[in-house]
Amino acid sequence: MPDTPSPCEPGDTADSPHRPAGGMRKGLTSYGDQGFSLFLRKAFIKGAGFTDAALDRPVIGIANTGSSYNPCHGNAPQLIEAVKRGVMLAGGLPMDFPTISVHESFAAPTSMYLRNLMAMDTEEMVRAQPMDAVVLIGGCDKTAPAQLMGAASAGLPAIQLITGSMLTGSHRGERVGACTDCRRYWGKYRAGEIDAEEVADVNDQLVASVGTCSVMGTASTMACIAEALGMTVPGGASPPAVTADRIRIAEQTGAQAVQMARDGLSIDKVLTPAAFENAMRVLLAIGGSTNGIVHLTAIAGRMGLEVDLDALDRMGRETPVLLDLKPSGQHYMEDFHHAGGMATLLRELKPLLRLDAMTVTGRTLGEELERAGPGFPQDVVRTIAHPIYPQGGMAVLRGNLAPAGAIIKQSAADARLMEHEGRAVVFENLEDLATRIDRDDLDVTADDVLVLKNIGPKGAPGMPEAGYIPIPRKLARAGVKDIVRISDGRMSGTAFGTIVLHVTPESAIGGPLAHVQNGDRIRLSVKNREIALLVQDEELARRMRANPVVAPTAERGYRKLFLHSVTQADQGVDFDFLRAATMVGKVPR
Template identity: 45%
Template sequence: MSPLPERDPTLLRSHQWFGKDDLRSFGHRSRLKGMGFDDIDYQGRPIVAILNTWSELNTCHSHFRNRADEVRRGILQSGGFPVEVPVMSLGEMMMKPTTMLYRNLLAMEVEEVLRCHPIDAAVLMGGCDKTVPAMIMGAISADIPSIFMPAGPMLRARWKDQTLGSGSDAWKYWDQRLAGNLCDRDWNQIENCIASSAGTCMTMGTASTMACVAEAMGWTLPGAATIPAVVAEHSRLAVATGRRAVEMAWENFRPSNFMTTQSIDNGLTTSLAIGGSTNAIVHLIAIAGRMEHELTLQRFDELSRTTPVIGDLRPSGRFLMQDFFEAGGLSALLVRIEELLHLNAKTVSGRTLGEQIAGAEVINDEVIRPRDNPVAPAGGVCLLRGNLAPNGCVIKSIAASKKLMHHRGKAVVFEDYPDMKARINDDALEVDENSVLLLRSAGPLGAPGFPEWGMLPIPKKLLRAGVTDMVRLSDARMSGTSYGTCVLHISPESAAGGPLSLVQTGDDIEINLPERTIHWHVDDAEIERRRAISPKPPALAERGYLKLFANHVTQADQGCDFDFLTGRSPGQDPAIH
């Protein structure tokens, strides 16, 4: 066994705080001792921050108190000095109007926390939807050694003889209740059991999509993305992640050492192959922007045309995340599409992606399909363009109804979310199964925050008539656990003066997924007439973070990051002062 390389503590970033014989270092050391630490605890050791997004209002992270202690154990095992630093928790189920409003705030906090403190490496603990991209975005910009520790999905749930999937089944059974097919007692029983444990949604929603994307991009240890939150293997992952963070500190192995445009392509290809959430598109564009790489919707569409969907996972397929884990996990799926991946891309493990997945075995061909028996041969997500979406829009075609993939119908327009809630179930609403439901004022500026309102509910009177899907358009996002023929992320959004703001009830709208088009059947002269008399949108915010958001957030096709946050942190590292 070869000896370990010489390790010089004076090269650690934290040495600038604690290693010098000067008054400022004296102050830093004395305050550590005021917390009960002694010289042996930190001298000559890498300081590894545990950035923990635990909160009692974030159900996905309710086990993170214990996991942080296990990460700490791994850091201590490898000779590091662990420090836990709480950062903002974005609990998808509890925050209004949407956690997406605060993704950039958490990204800013992660960047500043890493840069301003005596931190040599960091373990990023996240999992609930927006925590994953936010922490990765901030870590890229700070460019300090960082490794991601995903929360993991909750266990599968059962109600009577039914296997439940969080999110997607909630909507399914709610529709049944509205249609009069489900009693209050059954509805309450489902409520009591659908969230079966700590962890993220057990379907391939945004949380699991982004965890898989993070692993494919090289941010986690092998297999991390699919391990259920409450099994013993997840505890062992936490310890191993802590150990690896110490090694990364000694190696000064930073995001800029492994994150490349090839890493982004690997994440994108993975999100398509697992039938992942459309939210990954917005997040990957923002992540690429932190690397000063322009990722376009066109690139998504190019890869969508050649990437088969082989993960048979809800809401697009049949199985849950626990089944995916038991079938071999992400590494096994990646082996089946390895010719579509950049296998030489580096990962935080110190190995290439190809080395990391080598030897992975598919245990269940039903869950992880062979290439000759895919869920869909290509096109899990499609980009549409046309006069209603000059900068593009997206649809999760794998979750759409085949009969609606080429459809023309008359628009039923809702001005905003309250208008939709007030009128959608009114029996007097003029709507039929061929109508196109349209919601505006739901984008980054209009809502504000770009909430998951894109799966517009089907009117109750149509549910009672047996209608299960309709074409729905909006400048909103859609939960990764949602399904249906929903066109999303229409850009520019209505609040930014996009064509969506000018559509009137009764206008004909046509979508054509095979042709990748969306067309608003109104002539240019009429569009310009409407634009000329259209009122200016109201001011979006007067103060605080909302004002900052309104003044600087970019549109959906640009990732919805703040325009001043692209790229890495400029200037000198404060550690040198």
């Protein structure tokens, strides 16, 4: 007879020297009697038809973020089945469980407002339920970083499974995909270049399947970053959502999770300073979303690491944009996948990478690149000698308008506006913007600088992607395609233009941005990494004294927690009490 202990044997407890506290014996519910706790747990799980043999296997949790509100995760059921198959083939027991699902365009007031809630949900459910490793299924903008934040704090072996990008569509013979083309066609409609019938037609074609945005938006950025961090199986970033390649990646992910559980490959062994340096190199080289630096900062903060924005900027001066994807280039994510995906990019970046960084496979990044073999001819990933853009996709700006820093996506900006001085046209908040931006009597020219206040972490709240301030309608109709815009908010990675974001400290807590007035002169110099309000220090101090800012508060619920605890952009917009208690270092070096 096989040695299968009875679930009620006195020795069958979580702290038994013969039976390690893993699998179903892990994290027993507190009843004051561990033996009874395990007895009760087994009784209930056996109600689902499990045998003792199944329950003795390594338990692999699968975080299910499928939702009817989240078409980016529309393939979650297929991915879960494939992960389960991989787990069982490798000798594990798969257990899927639901967590919060956040979709970019279905979350009010903004998905960023809910990212930390999803991270808390992920962390607590991973901690609360018995599992030896966890597969994190995420894709839409805030879901992948939320899961990595939560898993980093939980500390278990964890592996990310990206849901994958959507396929591209076709509008009147032109290839289109969400959501750079969404913004481009909406801009045409606002400018009167196309009519309501055409904008309705293209609306049917922009999202051709389930999956995340098909350009280098935040979702694609975080997919690439997850692989660069070593948190996915090799090749995990690029396969589109509805392809067999994506399903095979899911099966491999399940099998790898079992191996990680057996090896004890916990997340702290993967999310090292070297991993974050590699992720920052990739963020710069792909022309990634500016949101990527906020999310990386938050994930790093969970590991006790601070992101050094000035060091990141220095890194950007030597890391060119190599990936020819919209909005910085011309291609789409499925083209990147056909070009070899991240292996092709990492192979080109190899001299700049920390090849000793560990990955979820138990091998280093360098070892994985060797296993990937040689490349092949393709035109999506450029060489370092012939880049899309000579520096990294984003630059860090400082000055009296942003003492703690601001970000510009220089690879998607208008070169003619990168060195610019203009008159401020100020909008106090989102309501003011909505009321006045399209008025024919708005006092604005193409040489002005649009300033939007109170859309930072606390200001909106939740730091919405309203930093992509629309071109005033009267300018759009006159053919103006870009104008310098400044805010303390964010913009979608799918957006483009000469846009200064993440101005820190934000206006809602009294940052200098709060005291910009109509008619002030503002100087942007990307070359000098400067964003300056051209008023005397004494005048700025006088304005601050005359109009003190009271930070927003709330009476109850999650909003109260958010407004009380959220940090600024330079600390990842995480909750202060969720960052590691001790900061142990800075990245990059």
